Amino acid sequence: MVEVSTPVKWLLRVLAIGYVFFLVAWPVTTIVRQAFADGLGTFVEIFSDEQAVNALTLTVQVAVQAVLINLVFGVGISLLLVRYEFPGKRVLSALVDLPMAVSPVVVGLSLLLVYNGRDGWFGEHLEKWGVQIIFSGTGMIMATCFVALPLVIREVVPVLTEIGDDQEQAARSLGANARQTFWRITLPSIKWAVVYGVVLSLARSLGEFGAVKIVSGNVANQTQTATLLVEKQYQSFDQAGAYATSFVLAFVSVLCIVVVSILRPKEHH
Amino acid sequence: MSIEVTNVTKKYGDFYALDDVSVSLPTGQLTALLGPSGGGKSTLLRIIAGLDTADSGSVAIEGTNATKLPPQKRNVGFVFQHYAVFKHMTVAKNVAFGLEIRKTPKAEVKRRVGELLELVHLSQFADRLPSQLSGGQRQRMALARALAVEPSVLLLDEPFGALDAKVRKELREWLRRLHDEVHVTTVFVTHDQEEAMEVADEIVVINQGRVEQVGSPDQLYDEPANDFVMGFLGEVTRLGPVRLRPHDIEVATTPGRAGTFPGTVTRLLRVGFEVRLQVELEDVSRDGRSATSSTTGVGAAPVSVVLPRSHARSLDLELGSRVWLTAAVGAVTVPAMVPAVVAV
Numbered sequence: 001m002v003e004v005s006t007p008v009k010w011l012l013r014v015l016a017i018g019y020v021f022f023l024v025a026w027p028v029t030t031i032v033r034q035a036f037a038d039g040l041g042t043f044v045e046i047f048s049d050e051q052a053v054n055a056l057t058l059t060v061q062v063a064v065q066a067v068l069i070n071l072v073f074g075v076g077i078s079l080l081l082v083r084y085e086f087p088g089k090r091v092l093s094a095l096v097d098l099p100m101a102v103s104p105v106v107v108g109l110s111l112l113l114v115y116n117g118r119d120g121w122f123g124e125h126l127e128k129w130g131v132q133i134i135f136s137g138t139g140m141i142m143a144t145c146f147v148a149l150p151l152v153i154r155e156v157v158p159v160l161t162e163i164g165d166d167q168e169q170a171a172r173s174l175g176a177n178a179r180q181t182f183w184r185i186t187l188p189s190i191k192w193a194v195v196y197g198v199v200l201s202l203a204r205s206l207g208e209f210g211a212v213k214i215v216s217g218n219v220a221n222q223t224q225t226a227t228l229l230v231e232k233q234y235q236s237f238d239q240a241g242a243y244a245t246s247f248v249l250a251f252v253s254v255l256c257i258v259v260v261s262i263l264r265p266k267e268h269h
Numbered sequence: 270m271s272i273e274v275t276n277v278t279k280k281y282g283d284f285y286a287l288d289d290v291s292v293s294l295p296t297g298q299l300t301a302l303l304g305p306s307g308g309g310k311s312t313l314l315r316i317i318a319g320l321d322t323a324d325s326g327s328v329a330i331e332g333t334n335a336t337k338l339p340p341q342k343r344n345v346g347f348v349f350q351h352y353a354v355f356k357h358m359t360v361a362k363n364v365a366f367g368l369e370i371r372k373t374p375k376a377e378v379k380r381r382v383g384e385l386l387e388l389v390h391l392s393q394f395a396d397r398l399p400s401q402l403s404g405g406q407r408q409r410m411a412l413a414r415a416l417a418v419e420p421s422v423l424l425l426d427e428p429f430g431a432l433d434a435k436v437r438k439e440l441r442e443w444l445r446r447l448h449d450e451v452h453v454t455t456v457f458v459t460h461d462q463e464e465a466m467e468v469a470d471e472i473v474v475i476n477q478g479r480v481e482q483v484g485s486p487d488q489l490y491d492e493p494a495n496d497f498v499m500g501f502l503g504e505v506t507r508l509g510p511v512r513l514r515p516h517d518i519e520v521a522t523t524p525g526r527a528g529t530f531p532g533t534v535t536r537l538l539r540v541g542f543e544v545r546l547q548v549e550l551e552d553v554s555r556d557g558r559s560a561t562s563s564t565t566g567v568g569a570a571p572v573s574v575v576l577p578r579s580h581a582r583s584l585d586l587e588l589g590s591r592v593w594l595t596a597a598v599g600a601v602t603v604p605a606m607v608p609a610v611v612a613v
Contacts, residue, residue, distance in 0.1 A: 167353050169340070170349060170411075172319075172339070172341050173319075173320065173340045173341070173347035174418055175371060175418055184366075188357045191357075
């Protein structure tokens with residue numbers, strides 16, 4: 001390591017800590033402080049308020065389903081990207097990153113254009129078959145999936161690339177078929193990348209706002225998720241409620257990340 | 270014949286990795302596929318194992334046509350250069366993998382794994398993870414894992430390539446002894462001619478996607494089919510009109526019979542028990558115009574000579590000594606058609 005003089009070392013530390021403090025730590029602590037301003041009263045209120053409970057339940061339902069879908073497709077697409085050569089591979093790889101670059105509001109709008117029941121490209125036909133996507137859970141799950149799509153893939157792809165396919169080939173030569181190789185060799189090797197990807201997607205899905213707002217219609221008790229509720233509470237001057245709901249959301253996300261970093265084996269970086 | 274490879278061709282783009290290769294590998298023997306890197310030997314091994322597919326041609330293992338069979342149906346054991354250990358499983362679990370896939374009863378698995386670990390001297394490491402083993406131990410574990418499924422052929426792809434010289438030598442001897450105990454038909458790929466000659470019953474020399482020669486180590490060394498095989502199996506130098514091995518040149522300090530080549534020692538290097546000389550030949554022709562360098566060797570690279578240290582000492586050789594070189598009686602020689610190149 002390069003030796004840095006003491007004043008420079010301290011300057012760099014102060015800069016880094018200050019940056020993170022003013023950008024992340026300070027605002028988040030404010031939420032915590034505000035949420036607990038009236039003691040636990042606000043929380044009791046939230047968990048006894050039907051609208052809030054419905055919003056939180058819906059958020060969890062949407063997030064969990066979106067994460068499960070992303071888990072299956074994420075691992076599948078990762079395997080496809082790393083283990084197989086096919087025309088259009090680079091296009092697929094670029095498309096996977098698209099949700100990172102595009103604003104969630106744009107995602108919501110584009111889904112609306114394609115799937116709405118009145119003049120959407122698919123929506124009209126789907127509506128005839130009795131399938132409603134926009135203003136329903138399906139649309140919200142789709143929007144959340146879209147937004148969280150790259151998180152599992154970008155965790156898993158580097159690990160898959162690093163472990164190579166030697167172990168898989170060895171398993172095949174020992175008599176394992178494709179399914180056995182996947183369950184016994186590939187999956188255990190990428191386990192922690194998958195777990196980390198899932199946690200990141202879960203945290204991201206719980207907090208999704210823009211895309212969901214557009215496709216959900218934001219109907220209280222039906223298609224209103226927790227983030228939408230926070231916005232509504234804040235705008236209707238129920239600031240204590242907004243802070244408390246925000247705290248619940250942030251707490252769950254932070255908890256996920258903490259649990260994983262405790263579970264994760266030490267030698268794995 | 271245990272493995273029958275017929276007219277196999279494999280192309281990567283315009284590059285022929287294997288060009289119409291046919292070879293039969295006998296049952297119960299230890300065969301080496303020997304050749305330079307990129308010569309196609311690993312590709313051939315992988316095609317036999319089913320890990321790669323040939324563009325055309327067929328592979329038969331123990332009489333059954335395996336050309337279209339996936340690797341798991343070929344009943345081959347494969348050992349990789351970089352071990353390909355299952356990192357998340359203990360040594361015992363690694364070895365048991367093939368048996369568990371085959372739904373062998375638990376007690377039976379336990380017995381077999383115990384036996385195999387005994388065979389590869391890893392019994393005390395059964396519960397360790399592969400990351401706690403040395404390279405040589407990992408490769409022995411990989412071998413036990415491949416043997417566990419009682420394969421009809423055992424294929425090893427540069428099995429000792431990633432190990433250091435000393436461990437490599439030990440493992441090679443160990444492999445030979447293991448084979449004498451287990452008798453499974455074994456094919457291994459190597460680019461090290463010493464390894465091939467020391468371990469194998471039969472050597473297949475492969476270069477640029479073609480089989481150059483098949484034979485026992487002695488046959489290959491004593492009767493090389495061509496320049497390439499001769500050059501690949503050992504050092505080659507050029508003395509006048511022929512190419513031969515440096516240790517097949519006799520050195521004298523007095524002009525002897527006709528046909529000797531006088532020269533001067535320009536380099537003298539002692540390596541262990543042997544002495545390596547470089548001898549610059551003198552122009553012996555009476556008439557400088559008629560003797561071209563292609564017949565006398567003058568003007569070409571200096572001749573390499575290897576002789577035992579005791580012999581060099583008795584001749585009292587030193588830098589600048591004048592010597593007369595003769596090809597030894599019965600030496601393996603091939604005509605030097607192209608300017609002599611020092612063999613790699």
